[in-house]
Amino acid sequence: MKSELAKLIELQKTDTRLRQLKNNIDTAETRRAELEDEFEKHASSIREIQNRLEGAKETKSGLEKDIAEAKVGLERAARNLKTAQDTKQYEAAMREIDSLNKQISNFETKILELMEVIDETSATLEQRADEVANLESDWEKTQAEFDESLDADKAELDKLSEARKEVFSGLPDRLAAVYDRLVSRSRDGIAVAEVIDDSCSACFMSLRKQVVVELKTTDQIVTCESCTRILYVDEQKASAVS
Ligand SMILES: [Zn+2]
Known part of the structure; x- marks a missing residue:
């Protein structure tokens, strides 16, 4: 079974793509x-x-x-x-x-x-x-x-909107609420931010070493101390580097 974090990451990727598609269609x-x-x-x-x-x-x-x-x-x-x-x-x-x-x-x-x-x-x-x-x-x-x-x-938007419902409904209510709150607060719609070069890619704040270690060693939900977004490390990228 997928971890909660993996579901959050998937949801974020889906929503980011949905935003992109909506923007394409609107413009x-x-x-x-x-x-x-x-x-x-x-x-x-x-x-x-x-x-x-x-x-x-x-x-x-x-x-x-x-x-x-x-x-x-x-x-x-x-x-x-x-x-x-x-x-x-x-x-x-x-x-x-x-x-x-x-x-x-x-x-x-x-x-x-x-x-x-x-x-x-x-x-x-x-x-x-x-x-x-x-x-x-x-x-x-x-x-x-x-x-x-x-x-x-348009076709991708329809398909992805359906897929999104499923991903979202798979989240525990508590996390779904946190996600929604974070999305509604941010202009870019980012609630789950990738960690790049030990920094939060949403607010660009450098993370404390301890936070980075925690991210890499546990599957717990870790948030950015600066912007409170949920953080994640792309495992594939991380293993490609090391
Ligand atoms: Zn941040």
């Missing part, structure tokens, strides 16, 4: 929202590059049309120049040619700038091609993993 929606935010940021940074590329291509083809129109205008002005009847007509044609040439030169400068944007954004998208291609499927995978892990936590 699930917040964590999910954080994941969504992260994905959204990621997706919008790629969308922004794609939009810049598309915008630059559109503007460029608009400018190419403008250049074509200006060139038609140039031909017309050149004809007017040849057929000019007087100085006034001649000068008007000259002015139009001049103005259209300036326009074309402006359009060409803008096109060069746009080609730089197109090259730059295309190269970035090329570099990030895998990421772009897998964006949606990676996100679906992340969500599926998240749901899976949440479901597993």
Whole structure:
């Protein structure tokens, strides 16, 4: 039959895990929202590059049309120049040619700038091609993993809650009451603390030698003189060291 201390240790381990699971479940929606935010940021940074590329291509083809129109205008002005009847007509044609040439030169400068944007954004998208291609499927995978892990936590919580009832009911009433009182007093829910390096792992107080010896040699309930939690030494760890 298991000692009372062993039952207390088991109960504590069960409760600590239960706390962890409850915390995971309670924070699930917040964590999910954080994941969504992260994905959204990621997706919008790629969308922004794609939009810049598309915008630059559109503007460029608009400018190419403008250049074509200006060139038609140039031909017309050149004809007017040849057929000019007087100085006034001649000068008007000259002015139009001049103005259209300036326009074309402006359009060409803008096109060069746009080609730089197109090259730059295309190269970035090329570099990030895998990421772009897998964006949606990676996100679906992340969500599926998240749901899976949440479901597993919920299932474990249900199972462990049942197991806990059994462990708890196996304790003598006196110890169960002490345990409950200690748990309700502590913020971390720890009533049974492992002794690590001869100190209480809950309040970090060094234990007196006599207390350590008592812990290692008896199966009695020994409590921390500082925080009153029930102490135990992990036998497996202790024997691994010695
Ligand atoms: Zn302590």
